[in-house]
Structure formats: structure tokens, C-alpha cells
Amino acid sequence: MKYLNLDRTDAYGKLKEEYSSGKERLSLPDLLSAERIRSCSIAAGGGLTYNYAAKEVNEKVLRLLSDLAAETECIEKYRALAGGERMNTGEDRRVLHHLTRGELAGPVTEKDRDLGAFYREQQKRIADFSRRLRAGEITGSTGKSFSTVVQIGIGGSDLGPRALYLALKNWCRTELKSPLLEARFISNVDPDDAEEVLSSLDFERTLFILVSKSGTTQETLTNRALVAGMMRSAGIPGLDPERHFVAVTSETSPLAGAPGFLDSFFIDDYIGGRYSSTSAVGGVVLSLAFGPEIFERLLAGAHQADKAAMEGDVRRNAALMDALIGVWERNICGYPVSAILPYSQGLHRFPAHLQQLDMESNGKQVNREGSAVAYSTGPVIFGEPGTNGQHSFYQLLHQGTDIVPLQFIGFVKSQTGYDTEYENSTSQQKLKANLTAQIVAFAAGKKNSNLNKNFPGGRPSSLIYGEQLNPEALGALLAHFENKVMFQGFIWNINSFDQEGVQLGKILTSQVLGAAEKRGDLLDTYARLLKL
Numbered sequence: 001m002k003y004l005n006l007d008r009t010d011a012y013g014k015l016k017e018e019y020s021s022g023k024e025r026l027s028l029p030d031l032l033s034a035e036r037i038r039s040c041s042i043a044a045g046g047g048l049t050y051n052y053a054a055k056e057v058n059e060k061v062l063r064l065l066s067d068l069a070a071e072t073e074c075i076e077k078y079r080a081l082a083g084g085e086r087m088n089t090g091e092d093r094r095v096l097h098h099l100t101r102g103e104l105a106g107p108v109t110e111k112d113r114d115l116g117a118f119y120r121e122q123q124k125r126i127a128d129f130s131r132r133l134r135a136g137e138i139t140g141s142t143g144k145s146f147s148t149v150v151q152i153g154i155g156g157s158d159l160g161p162r163a164l165y166l167a168l169k170n171w172c173r174t175e176l177k178s179p180l181l182e183a184r185f186i187s188n189v190d191p192d193d194a195e196e197v198l199s200s201l202d203f204e205r206t207l208f209i210l211v212s213k214s215g216t217t218q219e220t221l222t223n224r225a226l227v228a229g230m231m232r233s234a235g236i237p238g239l240d241p242e243r244h245f246v247a248v249t250s251e252t253s254p255l256a257g258a259p260g261f262l263d264s265f266f267i268d269d270y271i272g273g274r275y276s277s278t279s280a281v282g283g284v285v286l287s288l289a290f291g292p293e294i295f296e297r298l299l300a301g302a303h304q305a306d307k308a309a310m311e312g313d314v315r316r317n318a319a320l321m322d323a324l325i326g327v328w329e330r331n332i333c334g335y336p337v338s339a340i341l342p343y344s345q346g347l348h349r350f351p352a353h354l355q356q357l358d359m360e361s362n363g364k365q366v367n368r369e370g371s372a373v374a375y376s377t378g379p380v381i382f383g384e385p386g387t388n389g390q391h392s393f394y395q396l397l398h399q400g401t402d403i404v405p406l407q408f409i410g411f412v413k414s415q416t417g418y419d420t421e422y423e424n425s426t427s428q429q430k431l432k433a434n435l436t437a438q439i440v441a442f443a444a445g446k447k448n449s450n451l452n453k454n455f456p457g458g459r460p461s462s463l464i465y466g467e468q469l470n471p472e473a474l475g476a477l478l479a480h481f482e483n484k485v486m487f488q489g490f491i492w493n494i495n496s497f498d499q500e501g502v503q504l505g506k507i508l509t510s511q512v513l514g515a516a517e518k519r520g521d522l523l524d525t526y527a528r529l530l531k532l
């Protein structure tokens with residue numbers, strides 16, 4: 001396989017040339033048409049469709065982007081990654097999150113161990129544990145059945161699972177006959193975060209899921225101690241914290257086999273934190289809260305999206321098309337920011353998950369061999385659900401001095417089916433009307449001689465949509481973005497699977513905590529740290 005920096009590819013030069021010579025051919029108000037809206041759609045798995053009609057790309061640009069995908073061997077690299085090649089060069093590791101939802105390139109083995117079988121075995125153990133606990137066969141230390149689970153973790157051990165739980169909570173509440181366990185999350189080392197969650201819990205009926213792949217993360221271990229301490233001081237006769245904790249960690253972590261847990265479930269170093277939602281990291285909390293069948297349906301949707309991303313024809317590969325257009329916008333058009341705008345309240349924490357997924361993966365300044373790259377890599381990602389965002393930051397998106405490419409997400413039906421009519425339309429109809437109105441307003445704009453009221457348009461967006469946000473659609477949505485980020489990493493020739501940029505802050509924090517005086521004024525500590 002060839003590993004070329006983006007600026008060494010032929011397609012990159014041609015794309016730059018096309019942009020500088022053909023800006024008027026790329027005018028969005030002129031490009032957008034009813035015919036284009038119909039033709040620029042790609043099935044993305046899980047019943048989802050990716051539509052890129054409102055992107056600043058014409059036929060010529062699409063041909064060149066397709067050449068770029070071929071030149072950078074995106075599909076070959078994806079196949080190699082799925083087959084177990086050590087694509088995480090920084091840490092010399094395989095990258096196997098796809099394998100948690102099914103094989104794409106045959107079995108992956110290591111020293112005769114089938115790694116897919118290992119993930120499936122963990123999944124089966126989680127399913128058995130969840131069924132027994134939900135049936136009341138596994139109880140708390142005082143004999144009461146569990147009604148609440150609390151995940152303690154941070155970064156990838158929190159954001160993805162939390163976003164997925166919140167995304168399915170209302171759908172499950174509406175669709176399932178079996179009762180749901182409530183899930184809560186503690187992540188921040190700020191004690192107010194834990195206190196707020198713990199203050200409303202019945203400890204006797206709560207199971208804590210301690211999630212840390214490394215088993216060394218300061219925030220997570222501190223919160224474990226805080227929870228156990230609070231349980232001990234609650235003064236409840238017979239309450240034993242050790243029978244209220246399970247662990248999710250890697251087999252090589254200090255937590256593996258450590259005392260103090262009712263049970264433990266495992267991942268391995270081949271699944272990066274931000275890619276771990278479909279492993280035990282997300283599997284335990286989602287299976288306990290909703291039942292293992294729901295988690296299996298989510299995995300099935302993710303696997304469909306993974307298979308769809310293997311398609312060699314760019315025009316039939318949603319994740320690859322999304323990735324290529326993102327590179328066009330970042331490197332050729334020069335847009336440094338991108339917004340995720342779900343028109344679905346269930347997805348209100350999904351932008352936060354995508355922020356870590358994208359920015360921790362592709363916020364890199366060196367290529368996979370460690371040499372500096374001379375072009376931009378990952379954009380800044382932010383987002384909020386519509387319509388709330390419309391009344392907050394959309395002003396800048398419509399009329400600000402920067403162009404921010406937008407990723408809309410929407411569904412035909414709501415999750416609960418509850419709806420009400422007011423002024424001749426229902427709430428769900430209003431939600432969808434707002435979504436389509438925004439896409440057109442951003443793309444086409446509206447001329448006004450009063451510049452303060454002028455909408456310049458030309459603000460590109462794409463839309464991922466489906467019938468309803470259900471487990472399959474959510475799994476596919478998650479995998480779509482994971483695969484998009486992976487393809488962009490291939491095109492930028494960077495390693496999207498390590499995160500050295502988080503280390504320095506951790507080291508300096510330990511130095512502050514190791515210093516004799518930790519209780520000083522914030523500015524004193526700040527100044528003293530420079531001398532340490």
C-alpha cells in the first residue's frame with residue numbers, strides 16, 4: 001500500500017486548480033435544484049440516507065475527489081485495518097472496533113486467539129449478566145433488585161455510551177414492554193458532578209459500572225473512591241460497595257482481576273476509547289438499561305454501515321463521500337470549523353461524542369511516520385440540536401464572516417409518537433419544516449439591499465436522515481461518523497488512532513498534585529508550575 005501525504009497526490013493539485021479557476025461554477029445557489037436533491041443521495045445502512053445536494057461540489061470536483069480516494073487507497077486501507085493490520089502506527093496496535101459488530105475481512109487472529117471470538121464472548125457474558133440482573137436474579141448487597149446503573153468513566157468511556165443511552169431512552173420507553181433501568185453518568189473529577197448524581201440515588205438499588213480501558217485514569221479512579229466512600233458513610237446496614245460495582249477494562253489493566261467488583265468485562269488495546277461504544281464500554285450500560293437485544297440491534301445497524309463503507313464506488317459510499325467532501329472543504333475551501341446539527345432531541349449529546357471522535361482522532365500535525373504535514377487536518381467540531389441552535393448560534397452561521405459547513409441529521413417520525421397540533425401543524429411537522437427551511441436558507445440565501453438583512457447563502461450542508469431514530473439507525477449513524485473520520489485520516493496520511501496531545505496536561509497536573517502545597521491560590525499554583 002502507498003502512504004502519500006495529501007499534498008503529494010495528483011488529485012490535490014487538480015482540486016486546488018479547479019477551485020481557484022472555477023468558483024462561479026461552484027456557486028451553491030446555482031447548483032441546488034430539485035433534480036440534484038434527488039440524485040445526490042446514498043444509502044448509509046440502518047435505513048439512513050446521506051444527501052449531499054447542498055454541498056459546493058460539481059461533477060468535476062466529484063470526479064477529482066473520487067480520484068483522490070483511489071490515489072490514497074482509502075478502501076484498501078480500510079480492508080487492511082479491518083483485517084487486523086497494525087494501522088495505529090503511533091502505538092503499534094491493530095484497530096479493531098469494527099470487529100465488535102461483525103467480521104468485514106475474515107477472522108483476525110493473534111497467537112492463535114480469534115479476536116472476534118473474544119469480543120463476541122464478552123458480548124455474550126454481558127448479555128447473560130444483564131438478563132439475570134434485569135430478572136432480579138442478581139441483587140444488591142442488601143437483597144434488593146437493581147433499578148439504576150451509573151457509569152463512571154471519562155472521554156471515550158463516557159461520551160459515546162452516554163450519547164447512545166440518551167438517544168434511545170425515549171424510543172425504548174415507548175417501544176419496549178420490559179421495564180428499563182435508569183442510567184446515570186459520572187465523568188468529571190469535579191466532585192459536584194458526582195454529588196449531584198449520588199444525591200438522588202437509592203444506593204441499595206444502584207449498580208456502578210467503572211469503565212476505564214487503561215485502569216489508570218485519574219478522574220475515574222477518584223470518582224470510584226468518592227462513590228465507595230459515600231456508600232460506606234450512608235450508614236445502611238449490610239450495604240457493601242464491592243457488590244455494587246462491575247468493571248469494564250482491558251485484560252492488562254491494573255483493574256483486571258482486582259478485588260472489589262461483582263464482575264468484570266473486557267476489551268483490549270485494539271479498541272480506542274473514542275471508538276469503543278460498540279464494545280463492552282457501551283455494551284454493559286446499554287444492555288443493562290434496555291436489554292441485550294437492543295444493543296444487538298444497534299450493533300447490527302453499525303455493521304450495515306461498516307459494510308456499506310467498503311463500497312469502491314465513491315458515489316455509492318456515504319462515509320467515503322462525506323469524508324472526501326470534508327477534505328475538500330477543509331483543505332481546498334479552507335473552512336476550519338464544522339457543526340453537527342441533529343433535529344432530534346434524543347441526539348442532544350451526540351455532537352459532544354462526535355467532537356471527541358473527530359478532534360481526538362484527526363487533530364494531528366504529523367503524518368503516520370511522525371513527519372510534520374504542510375496542510376490542515378481535522379476541523380473544530382461543535383453542535384447542538386435544532387431548533388435550539390437556531391435561537392443561539394445560527395446568526396453567525398447565516399451572516400457571520402466565516403463559512404461553517406453543516407451536518408444536519410433528521411428523522412421523519414418522532415421517537416415517542418406523542419404530538420400535538422397548534423396553528424395548523426404538529427410539533428414534529430414544525431421540526432421537519434425548520435430543518436428543510438434552514439438547509440435552503442443556508443444554501444440559497446436571500447438578497448436584500450439592506451446589507452444587515454441580506455443572507456449571502458453559499459453555506460454548504462449535508463443531511464443524514466431516516467424514518468425514525470431506532471437502534472439500527474443509531475448504530476449506523478455512529479459507524480458512519482467513525483468511518484468518515486477513518487477515511488479522512490487515510491487521506492491526510494495521519495494516524496487517527498492515538499492521542500499524544502492529551503498527555504502533557506496530565507503530567508503537569510501530577511506535578512501540581514505532587515508538590516508540597518496544593519491548596520494555594522490558583523494564580524500562585526499557575527506561576528509556580530512554570531518553575532517545576
Ligand SMILES: O=P(O)(O)OC[C@H]1O[C@](O)(CO)[C@@H](O)[C@@H]1O
Binds near residue numbers: 217
Ligand atoms: O478508558 P480510559 O483508559 O480511562 O481512558 C479515557 C479517555 O482518556 C483518553 O485517553 C484521553 O485522555 C481518551 O482517549 C479516553 O477515551
